[in-house]
Amino acid sequence: MTINNSNTKRINVLYLSRWYPNRYDPMPGLFIQRHAEAANMYCKVAVVYVHAVSDKGQKKYELVPEKINGVTTIKVYYNNNVAGIPLVGRFVKMWRFYRANMLGIRSVKEYLGHFDLVHIHILSRLGLIGLYYKWFRNINYVISEHWSRYLKATGSFNGLFRKWFTRLVVGNAAAVTTVTANLAGAMRSHKLKNNNYIVLANVLSPDFINIKNNKPSGAAKKNIVHISCFEDKSKNISGILRVVKRLADMRDDFHIAMIGDGIDYMKMKEYAISLNIPSNILSFKGLLEGKELVTEMGNAALSLIFSNYENFPVVINESFSLGIAVISTRVGGIPEYVNDENGILLDAGDEEGLFIRLNMFLDDKYSFDSEKIKQKAISDFSMENVGKKLMDIYKRFADGP
Structure with a gap:
């Protein structure tokens, strides 16, 4: 179902997600898929999700276009089996991750034509793409963070470079949504500063x-x-x-x-x-x-x-x-x-x-x-109500930095 006021400009939103239901597991990021479906009721959403595969038989890049509950989705499965020197292998894996994302974005543009906003789900690596579109294409990005790694009980947000880079990404985002104020507070405790933290509920199926x-x-x-x-x-x-x-x-x-x-x-x-x-x-x-x-x-x-x-x-x-x-x-x-x-x-x-x-x-x-x-x-938690809240966020920040 799509709801749109004909007097309102239709906003095109690109979703990039670290977690998403895929051919190997239907459960990860299911709540992100529902956010995409909720937003798609009021604007035009397309999703790009990339998935690393260690199987040697996997193609280097395999693009799988789908229409899932009305949402155009490009899933890119890429070969992550890299032998040889570990440091070189790590670089190659990182390159393939970003290459897979860019191939998916190029493909999704055939549907969107252009996008007014990038919505990133789960940090940190995808933040580099958000920074690129803000700095070089004048397109804002918003972040939705769902990960419990920032909570004190997990103690898993570590590494000087990761912390520095995540702070850079969060600081440049137009807004950051979290499902609870508690998670927003945990992120702030790690000096992940942003003027627009917004609590946004998950969507009911x-x-x-x-x-x-x-x-x-x-x-x-x-x-x-x-x-x-x-x-x-x-x-x-x-x-x-x-x-x-x-x-x-x-x-x-x-x-x-x-x-x-x-x-x-x-x-x-x-x-x-x-x-x-x-x-x-x-x-x-x-x-x-x-x-x-x-x-x-x-x-x-x-x-x-x-x-x-x-x-x-x-x-x-x-x-x-x-x-x-x-x-x-x-x-x-x-x-x-x-x-x-x-x-x-x-x-x-x-x-x-x-x-x-x-x-x-x-x-x-x-x-x-x-x-x-x-x-x-x-x-x-209904799709209609959460979709309206997402649309309000997009309208605020879709005009570029």
Whole structure:
């Protein structure tokens, strides 16, 4: 769907993204794809995404044009298998990365004709392209940062050159959007200065809009869902399993569905077996997408997050859109969205606190207005509303430096 006022100039926006759904994995940057779709309702968006491939059989550069939910997308797969002297190989890889981007941009110009603004998602390397268009083509760029590397808990924003270059890129951007004020604050703490930091929510998938929650009223068992990328260091899935084991030893009136996939998926399944958690209490569903995910979530009475660190997981938006309350650790930007009206907060790593609060939830000690949660989420996170906010940003900065 496209919405455009005929009296308003149509703005053309080039999206460059470090993460994006691709032929090898449909999940990375899915929230960026939704931002592109939301913006495309009000302006003309085209996406360029490049993906390094180590397979020797991969062509040096392979351009794959697609139309994804109305958004023109050029995915460039390039051969990153470089043998020989490591320093030379590093230079060649970097050259191929930028060459792949420029090939994609050249191809996308056939659709856009020209672009009024560049929207960069995820720093730092893509920032060089933004600087080029600002300094040599008089075209502004805005940045959307989603990465948790700036958070103190991760300690992963390191390197003198990386810090210097990122500061240069951020300082020259027309604006920087983050999904939470917490992430913006973390970036500022690294002296990433910009006069226009803007908090911009992630977009709900249309699959989650106007869906009836399927959880049966007065059911004997309460269903709880945990959805993540199954990386235990950040998501603390092992902590969840230990708490579930304690609960299972004293009651059986609940079921927890573990949804997702990732590097620690099998390890967590094996850990659950070693804890001897009954199968009627815990199940591993694997990766679910689209309507299959919505159906599974729709059976839930509570969504569970126990992360050690986070920015703002999109599963919170999705849970709220179904009227499902969230129990989560008080990390990253989560407290900006989760409060007493829609969820329960506790400290990271507090297994005793999680055990107590889940017991209280199962004993009906908490009460939430499901319809109120749902309506607020649709208002805050719908594609139309986030698209309007993006369009407002583009109108402010599309006229060049």
